[in-house]
Amino acid sequence: MPQIFRVHGGSTLNGDISVGGSKNAALPLLCATLLTKDPVTLHNLPDIQDIRYTLNILEHLGSKITKIGNHSWTIDNAHIQSHTINTDLASKFRGSLIFMGSLLSRFRETILPYPGGCVIGKRPIDSHLFVAKKMGAKITENETGLRFTVKKLKGTTLIMPEVSVTATENAILLAVMAEGTTELRMVAQEPHVVDLCELLTKMGADIQGAGTHTIIIRGVKKLHGAEHSITPDYLEAAALITAGIITRGEVTVENFIPRQLDAMFVKLDEIGIKYKRYDDRVTVYPTKIFHAPSRIEARPHPGFPTDILAPFATILTQCHGMTKVFETLFEGRLGFLFELEKMGAKVEILNPHQALVIGPTKLKGTSVSSLDLRAGATMVLAGLIAQGTTEVNNIHYIDRGYEKLEEKLNSLGAKIERVTS
Ligand code: EPZ
Secondary structure (H helix, E strand, O other), X not given: OOEEEEEEOOOOOOEEEEOOEOHHHHHHHHHHHHHOOOOEXXXXXXXXXXXXXXXXXXXXXXXXXXXXXXXXXXXXXXXXXXXXOOHHHHOOOHHHHHHHHHHHHHHOEEEEEOOOOOOOOOOOOHXXXXXXXXXXXXXXXXXXXXXXXXXXXXXXXXXXXXXXXXXXXXXXXXXXXXXXXXXXXXXXXXXXXXXXXXXXXXXXXXXXXXXXXXXXXXXXXXXXXXXXEXXXXXXXXXXXXXXHHHOOOOEEEEOOOHHHHHHHHHHHHHHOOEEEEOOOEEEEEOOOOOEOOOEEEEXXXXXXXXXXXXXXXXXXXXXXXXXXXXXXXXXXXXXXXHXXXXXXXXXXXXXXXXXXEEEOOOOEOOEEEOOOHHHHHHHHHHHHHOEOEEEEEOOHHHHHHOOOHHHHHHOOOOEEEEEEO
16 A cells, blocks of 8 residues: 655754665675675665565575574575576666676676666666676677676776766676676776675675776685675765754764765855764754855765755755756756745756755645655655645655655654555
């Protein structure tokens, strides 16, 4: 049955809240477990829908998956029988693309159904095909998906056709047991790419340069089991920090790595937000006047993350002045601004990638849609400061990327009900 969030506006949030494990790290790290027949233990695995889908895909392949604690799992891939991922599950989210690298590396063959995911725009997969071909794979297409085969993965110098997170992750997964050395250039530097390299190194891979635009990988014969705690989700942290800021409370968001959000703190300084930053947490304090930053552009890491642009826009609606927002990635992502407009926000969409947000405006509760997982979280945040009650529908999107978002916000004083409509 579809569920909605009923958000009662007007609360000031106060208190401490802890961040969970990163969704966008958990996905490639679970795929990496396929590269060894030894058990791999992962801690801080977020309990969200995309991770449940990923665990289901592994089980369909023959993984033995054991929950050993809250957010801790052991994945044993000694007896994987199949190299083809389940079409229904793969079509539910785009992250399933990351199985290509590990299955092709282990079996020299895999069949990948066309991936699913959010409707935030055309998401070509040609970078993934480019990477596989450069490493020696042959690719044939049929109506259900793509068949990759390779005699032997060979190290090479590979200049990424675009700074792509998941294509970088697939390149790394293909290179760690390829013959010879692979030099990957123009790779993504996101924290989840670094976390993947950290797990693979613990498993015996030889990787230099993680977190820079050039990664050198010397292929090894075999990888062994390991134990690893998944990096905290800086995207969830950003949403929780935003909730404290817009409700003008005193909120400490802990157990994450603030330096992964440097680009966001630069904007908070421009706005004049009072906060104190530590190595593993940040405390925001009530700030009277918000000054509109002139522009915010989504950029690959360490630039301003596209995945926090939507939640951050709730701050912009309360800023004095006008901000030009530039969503450089997804042509469908700015749709959330129309939902904010329904609540009284003053926005002007200039084109599929650029918009103006003018503030401050009083938001009013109404019924709004979650257009994708980040837009859904944005609607909940906007509801916190709206007059009256805001009904947010399609919250299955939100559950894909945020673990019990309403429970975390309610623990700080929000009033959000999860209702089966
Ligand atoms: C990954 O998607 C993430 N998904 C997305 O998170 C995220 O939005 C995206 O990276 C960008 O950070 C997972 O990790 C599972 P791309 P991916 O190939 O790999 C350009 C979420 O909400 N670009 O990295 O499919 C980039 O150079 C999801 O958790 C910009 O122009 O995306 C490449 O050409 C949605 N500006 C293209 O876009 C940016 O700010 C696609 O990026 C970022 C990227």
